[in-house]
Amino acid sequence: MTDATESIKEPRTRIVSWYEFATRHRASIAAAVILVFPLLMPFTALAVNILIYGLYALGFNLVFGYLGLLSFGHAALFGTGAYFCGIAIVHFGWPWYAAIAAGIAGGLLMALLIGVLAIRTRGIYFAMVTMALSQCVYYLFYQAVDLTGGENGLRGINVRTIDLFGLRIDFINPMVRYYVIAAFVIAAFFVMSRILASPFGAVIEAVRENEMRARASGYDVTKVRLLTFVLSGGFCGLAGALQALHLSIVPIEILHYETSGLVVMIALLGGMGTFFGPMVGAAVFLVLENVVSVWTVHWQLIVGAIFIACVLFFPAGIWGTLIARGRR
Amino acid sequence: MAGLSFDLIALQLFAGLALGAIYVLFAIGLSLIFGMLTVVNFAHGAFYMVGAYVGLYLISIGGNFWICLVAVPILIGLFGLAVERVLIRPLYGRGIDYPLLLTFGLSYVMVECVRIAFGKTGYPFDTPEVLQGAVNIGVGYFPLYRLFVIGATAVVLLALWLFLEKTSFGLIIRAGARDPQIVRVLGVDVSKVWLIVFGIGTAIAGFAGLLAAPLQGVIPEMGGTILAEAFVVTVVGGMGSIGGAVLAGLLVGVVVSMTSLFAPEMAKVSIFALMAIVLIVRPQGFFGRAGLMS
Numbered sequence: 001m002t003d004a005t006e007s008i009k010e011p012r013t014r015i016v017s018w019y020e021f022a023t024r025h026r027a028s029i030a031a032a033v034i035l036v037f038p039l040l041m042p043f044t045a046l047a048v049n050i051l052i053y054g055l056y057a058l059g060f061n062l063v064f065g066y067l068g069l070l071s072f073g074h075a076a077l078f079g080t081g082a083y084f085c086g087i088a089i090v091h092f093g094w095p096w097y098a099a100i101a102a103g104i105a106g107g108l109l110m111a112l113l114i115g116v117l118a119i120r121t122r123g124i125y126f127a128m129v130t131m132a133l134s135q136c137v138y139y140l141f142y143q144a145v146d147l148t149g150g151e152n153g154l155r156g157i158n159v160r161t162i163d164l165f166g167l168r169i170d171f172i173n174p175m176v177r178y179y180v181i182a183a184f185v186i187a188a189f190f191v192m193s194r195i196l197a198s199p200f201g202a203v204i205e206a207v208r209e210n211e212m213r214a215r216a217s218g219y220d221v222t223k224v225r226l227l228t229f230v231l232s233g234g235f236c237g238l239a240g241a242l243q244a245l246h247l248s249i250v251p252i253e254i255l256h257y258e259t260s261g262l263v264v265m266i267a268l269l270g271g272m273g274t275f276f277g278p279m280v281g282a283a284v285f286l287v288l289e290n291v292v293s294v295w296t297v298h299w300q301l302i303v304g305a306i307f308i309a310c311v312l313f314f315p316a317g318i319w320g321t322l323i324a325r326g327r328r
Numbered sequence: 329m330a331g332l333s334f335d336l337i338a339l340q341l342f343a344g345l346a347l348g349a350i351y352v353l354f355a356i357g358l359s360l361i362f363g364m365l366t367v368v369n370f371a372h373g374a375f376y377m378v379g380a381y382v383g384l385y386l387i388s389i390g391g392n393f394w395i396c397l398v399a400v401p402i403l404i405g406l407f408g409l410a411v412e413r414v415l416i417r418p419l420y421g422r423g424i425d426y427p428l429l430l431t432f433g434l435s436y437v438m439v440e441c442v443r444i445a446f447g448k449t450g451y452p453f454d455t456p457e458v459l460q461g462a463v464n465i466g467v468g469y470f471p472l473y474r475l476f477v478i479g480a481t482a483v484v485l486l487a488l489w490l491f492l493e494k495t496s497f498g499l500i501i502r503a504g505a506r507d508p509q510i511v512r513v514l515g516v517d518v519s520k521v522w523l524i525v526f527g528i529g530t531a532i533a534g535f536a537g538l539l540a541a542p543l544q545g546v547i548p549e550m551g552g553t554i555l556a557e558a559f560v561v562t563v564v565g566g567m568g569s570i571g572g573a574v575l576a577g578l579l580v581g582v583v584v585s586m587t588s589l590f591a592p593e594m595a596k597v598s599i600f601a602l603m604a605i606v607l608i609v610r611p612q613g614f615f616g617r618a619g620l621m622s
Contacts, residue, residue, distance in 0.1 A: 136600030304436030
């Protein structure tokens with residue numbers, strides 16, 4: 001009798017412990033997957049895109065999935081990161097690492113500016129206000145032709161070699177480029193994992209789950225929201241900076257609200273509020289886009305339809321649904 | 329500042345009112361739907377765009393502008409009814425973000441369908457012959473069509489006001505916006521009311537798209553820009569408030585046209601600056617209920 005119950009129970013505990021193990025070492029697992037990832041992809045440029053958009057979605061997910069605020073203005077954070085990085089290289093001749101730092105700073109700064117205004121609103125308004133403010137950022141960068149190149153985009157971000165402790169690395173080689181960018185993305189994963197595991201990470205989720213209770217526990221909800229939004233801006237700014245280095249141009253479309261919508265789609269597709277969801281979402285979304293655009297130019301139709309189906313039937317997203325299955 | 333006479337400013341003010349009239353129509357539909365269903369319709373811009381394209385199609389098969397003025401809102405309204413019934417209804421009670429996300433995906437699909445049917449490039453949209461030319465309005469000559477836009481908006485607003493304030497169905501709508509639960513307890517089928525409100529809101533969006541078409545032509549992306557601007561209008565006016573939408577829509581129109589007179593490069597940014605000021609000074613907007621916002 002006892003044997004029988006134990007044999008039934010055993011696989012269950014094993015799954016739970018597997019799950020706990022994965023949660024504890026989530027950043028390391030992400031790093032391992034990222035390192036072998038390009039071998040699975042048809043071409044490296046797609047893998048680089050997935051990394052960058054995955055990082056962008058990771059930053060977005062901090063606000064959407066963990067804090068519970070739907071932002072439709074993250075393109076402003078992503079785009080500002082890209083522009084700051086590009087401007088630092090093109091106009092000021094900064095080295096690549098300083099330019100990436102400038103990109104992160106740009107994301108943080110823009111998130112602070114937008115956050116201060118948007119955090120004053122809540123719920124559904126937050127989506128509208130962030131979208132309107134990011135549209136404002138779009139027009140501002142569009143008008144500043146001298147700095148940003150306006151309609152033509154910012155051209156000439158040519159980083160051919162990367163100097164690292166006396167080593168000269170060829171940044172043109174796609175594989176090398178992938179691993180340089182991967183190094184930053186992996187670092188970001190570790191930082192994100194640390195933030196979420198910290199007491200502050202618990203406060204973020206507490207605010208999402210029950211604002212009143214979080215407030216009653218003595219937390220300044222507004223400050224938590226603002227700080228989380230700004231942190232998210234840092235991740236998105238880094239993603240933008242890497243995008244600028246990767247494309248060697250910053251197109252003005254990077255600030256368009258479709259870029260904001262894209263990350264919403266990626267995060268929801270992958271699974272909001274899950275650690276790996278954004279990366280999974282980015283991979284599925286971009287591979288899908290690649291496959292569909294081979295046989296039709298109207299891939300937006302397919303993508304939109306899949307997104308609608310996701311909202312209706314799989315609101316937990318791909319990764320979220322898998323986790324729910326695994327835990328059961 | 330040579331040539332900036334009083335007349336020029338007055339004319340620009342009227343141009344701003346015409347532009348604002350489009351914002352008002354767009355934002356009213358948005359506000360009506362939000363006030364009742366608490367759904368932010370991200371596809372509202374797509375309905376607006378499809379309205380303009382349906383008008384284009386009807387004229388190309390031999391209809392005229394006046395037929396369009398009646399047919400477009402009806403067709404778009406029916407389409408809106410179908411969307412609410414099939415796509416949005418399953419999402420009630422599942423969190424406020426889901427209908428928003430769904431309508432966002434829907435706008436992708438609608439824009440792409442229009443691209444497939446009509447191509448990616450835009451079309452000009454001829455002003456109906458009777459409304460071409462300009463009339464003297466006392467301070468100078470003003471395009472007749474823009475006057476017509478202001479007039480048509482006023483008629484729609486009046487009709488909507490009479491419908492909401494003077495009919496028993498309007499009473500149900502107003503009560504439902506205040507407290508849907510009580511209305512349900514009183515034996516009203518609230519889901520039917522929501523269906524109809526969504527239909528009315530989208531019908532007005534289609535009508536606005538048709539009115540805007542001769543002013544700016546039609547392209548598949550025309551809905552995206554006005555959506556962001558309409559969000560400004562709803563934030564400034566206060567979400568869910570019809571009066572707020574009217575006042576803020578006209579204000580935004582006038583602000584845009586005045587800044588394009590004095591500082592053209594700031595015209596697009598100015599309304600967002602206006603929104604920022606309102607958010608700092610009065611976060612709930614002119615007529616918004618404070619509870620909704622914070």
